[in-house]
Amino acid sequence: MQTLFFYLVAAVAVGSALLVVKCKNPVNSALALVNTFFCLAIFYVMLEAPFMAAIQIMVYAGAIMVLIIFVIMLLNLGTETAKRYRHAVAGSAVVAALLLAQAVYFLNRSEPTGMGSDYREAIAQAGGHTEAIGRALFTDFLLPFEITSILLLVAIIGAVVLAKKEI
Numbered sequence: 001m002q003t004l005f006f007y008l009v010a011a012v013a014v015g016s017a018l019l020v021v022k023c024k025n026p027v028n029s030a031l032a033l034v035n036t037f038f039c040l041a042i043f044y045v046m047l048e049a050p051f052m053a054a055i056q057i058m059v060y061a062g063a064i065m066v067l068i069i070f071v072i073m074l075l076n077l078g079t080e081t082a083k084r085y086r087h088a089v090a091g092s093a094v095v096a097a098l099l100l101a102q103a104v105y106f107l108n109r110s111e112p113t114g115m116g117s118d119y120r121e122a123i124a125q126a127g128g129h130t131e132a133i134g135r136a137l138f139t140d141f142l143l144p145f146e147i148t149s150i151l152l153l154v155a156i157i158g159a160v161v162l163a164k165k166e167i
Contacts, residue, residue: 006046008102013039026072030065037061051130074163 016039019032037060044053137145 002046008099009039009042009046012099013043027069030068030072033068034061034065037065051133071159 016035023029041053041056
């Protein structure tokens with residue numbers, strides 16, 4: 001069951017990633033990207049990293065996607081008429097309902113991750129996943145963490161400069 005659940009989520013992730021590239025409407029593309037992020041969060045849960053799954057949803061599917069949608073709306077790229085895509089809404093609703101029913105079935109019938117290990121118990125007794133990630137982030141990976149924060153600061157300053165009408 002776990003293998004089948006993995007393949008189902010993997011198929012949805014690959015399909016959503018293809019939709020990110022293939023959609024002509026940027027808002028639909030962004031929503032497909034959100035779906036891909038949720039699939040990645042499910043993979044983190046399957047790997048028994050619940051903290052990373054929560055961060056994936058909060059940071060990427062939440063904050064980053066709000067930023068992307070804000071930029072799309074700010075640029076006013078224009079949207080195609082909704083009449084052309086009425087048939088796709090019904091098909092999408094049917095596929096979503098089937099995927100939801102299958103996910104509920106898998107969650108009720110088995111443990112989706114199927115992984116139980118001594119390593120997990122050792123991490124939990126030592127302080128948990130969050131402490132292990134924090135310790136590694138601020139000791140082994142301090143330089144990449146600081147470089148990332150500088151890059152984010154530069155991106156924010158660039159977005160403010162681009163959004164201003166007059167400099």
